[in-house]
Amino acid sequence: MISDMTVEELMESVKKGKMKSDEIVDYFKKRSEELDKKLSAYISKCEIKENEGGLNGIPFAVKDNMQLEGTKTTCASKILENYGSTYTATAVKRLLNEGAVALAKTNMDEFAMGSSTEFSAFFPTKNPWDLGRVPGGSSGGSAAAVAAGMVPFALGSDTGGSIRQPASFCGIVGYKPSYGLVSRYGLAAFASSMDQIGPLAKSVRDAALITEIMAGKDPKDATTVDKKIDLLKGVENSIEGMRMAIPKEFLKDLSPDVKMVFQEAIEKFEKMGTKIEEVSIPSLKYAVSVYYIIAPAEASSNLSRYDGIRYGLRIEEDTIDGIYNQTRNKGFGREVKRRIMLGTFTLSATYYDAYFDKAQKVRTLIKREMDEVLSSHDAILGPTTPNVAFKFGELSSPLDYYLQDIYTIPANLAGLPAMSLPMGFVNNMPIGLQIMTKRFEDAKMMRIARSYEKARGKFPMPKLNGGDER
Numbered sequence: 001m002i003s004d005m006t007v008e009e010l011m012e013s014v015k016k017g018k019m020k021s022d023e024i025v026d027y028f029k030k031r032s033e034e035l036d037k038k039l040s041a042y043i044s045k046c047e048i049k050e051n052e053g054g055l056n057g058i059p060f061a062v063k064d065n066m067q068l069e070g071t072k073t074t075c076a077s078k079i080l081e082n083y084g085s086t087y088t089a090t091a092v093k094r095l096l097n098e099g100a101v102a103l104a105k106t107n108m109d110e111f112a113m114g115s116s117t118e119f120s121a122f123f124p125t126k127n128p129w130d131l132g133r134v135p136g137g138s139s140g141g142s143a144a145a146v147a148a149g150m151v152p153f154a155l156g157s158d159t160g161g162s163i164r165q166p167a168s169f170c171g172i173v174g175y176k177p178s179y180g181l182v183s184r185y186g187l188a189a190f191a192s193s194m195d196q197i198g199p200l201a202k203s204v205r206d207a208a209l210i211t212e213i214m215a216g217k218d219p220k221d222a223t224t225v226d227k228k229i230d231l232l233k234g235v236e237n238s239i240e241g242m243r244m245a246i247p248k249e250f251l252k253d254l255s256p257d258v259k260m261v262f263q264e265a266i267e268k269f270e271k272m273g274t275k276i277e278e279v280s281i282p283s284l285k286y287a288v289s290v291y292y293i294i295a296p297a298e299a300s301s302n303l304s305r306y307d308g309i310r311y312g313l314r315i316e317e318d319t320i321d322g323i324y325n326q327t328r329n330k331g332f333g334r335e336v337k338r339r340i341m342l343g344t345f346t347l348s349a350t351y352y353d354a355y356f357d358k359a360q361k362v363r364t365l366i367k368r369e370m371d372e373v374l375s376s377h378d379a380i381l382g383p384t385t386p387n388v389a390f391k392f393g394e395l396s397s398p399l400d401y402y403l404q405d406i407y408t409i410p411a412n413l414a415g416l417p418a419m420s421l422p423m424g425f426v427n428n429m430p431i432g433l434q435i436m437t438k439r440f441e442d443a444k445m446m447r448i449a450r451s452y453e454k455a456r457g458k459f460p461m462p463k464l465n466g467g468d469e470r
């Protein structure tokens with residue numbers, strides 16, 4: 001079935017003349033049309049093709065916090081509901097240059113703050129495995145679209161887990177590249193010291209192929225590095241003899257079901273000839289707390305630009321303060337306001353030392369402890385999420401949501417590459433395995449992920465009707 005095919009398989013069939021690029025685009029457009037009625041993965045649809053290249057006819061979807069000329073970029077927020085993109089993000093541009101065809105902008109939690117896509121100001125997206133459950137977030141629209149075969153791959157952004165957590169919930173591959181590998185130019189800033197663009201895809205090789213195209217120095221983003229990282233070269237090589245670390249802290253509160261699936265994954269690694277060692281990274285217990293000081297602090301500063309004057313929504317009032325006030329009051333949702341208030345508080349003169357400054361120090365500690373483990377081990381393994389996708393309305397307090405990212409946040413704090421790939425099912429819902437390596441050892445991470453993928457075998461896709469016979 002075409003909807004099951006990876007990017008590589010689609011490219012191959014075009015090359016062999018079995019399919020035409022136009023047919024592929026039409027197929028995915030039609031399937032998207034039908035399945036989006038069930039899943040609500042897209043905020044807007046488009047058909048943007050700019051160039052001929054190796055990705056000819058390969059459709060993709062873009063999270064709606066990335067600029068793409070010819071589309072709106074809403075960040076799933078009322079404040080940007082009618083904001084038209086004025087340029088195209090570098091990462092997206094590079095894919096268009098290779099011939100890929102952008103078909104949609106995907107739903108997300110407002111300004112990428114959330115873990116379920118329930119915090120979109122427009123509508124929630126559904127999980128293709130169970131329409132009563134969330135797809136995860138904040139890149140939930142991208143994850144649902146890929147899992148449902150509406151597009152062969154999609155782009156997401158990951159500040160604390162927003163690519164990997166929805167990938168885990170939807171049974172697909174999600175990859176957050178090392179900080180600095182992919183340009184953030186054109187990505188609406190949330191927490192700039194942690195934001196990264198990355199792919200959601202059906203296979204490890206696809207994730208590598210897509211990222212290779214997007215990655216590399218961009219004069220428009222000073223944090224990008226001038227490093228050539230060849231993600232596909234050597235990806236099929238054996239990982240025999242490698243040493244894998246499993247932090248005790250990742251196992252502590254795991255439910256028996258998830259533990260069992262993770263145990264099976266670990267046994268596969270043992271069979272592949274790797275050494276498994278339990279380690280301790282004591283500072284990991286502070287990761288969520290540190291993240292929820294640093295991310296809101298950066299967000300409160302980044303979001304100050306939405307003031308009713310320069311972008312998007314404006315509520316007319318008699319005074320300038322009135323405009324700011326009412327525009328931000330009506331334009332931002334509850335979670336975004338919560339973060340802005342939190343961030344403004346921890347950055348205030350009185351509390352800066354007690355909160356923000358201290359959090360920065362603990363961030364350094366976490367980074368150091370993780371780097372140390374990775375100086376004697378090739379990778380850190382663990383489950384991506386503590387649980388499978390939850391039902392709509394199941395979580396209520398902000399803290400319940402914040403704890404969804406307990407395993408994914410450390411990679412963002414430390415700038416490490418990290419990937420989630422499907423490792424099995426709990427209660428008929430997929431759950432992911434997370435692999436982290438040293439910063440810029442993305443190629444090694446790919447190789448480990450690919451080895452596991454081969455040992456695991458093909459992972460099923462959810463059964464959905466639309467576009468074709470299944």
Ligand code: GLN
Pocket residue numbers: 112113114115137138157158159160161162163190295405
């Ligand atoms: N769920 C986390 C948050 O709400 C991470 C979001 C993200 O990675 N963009 O901040």
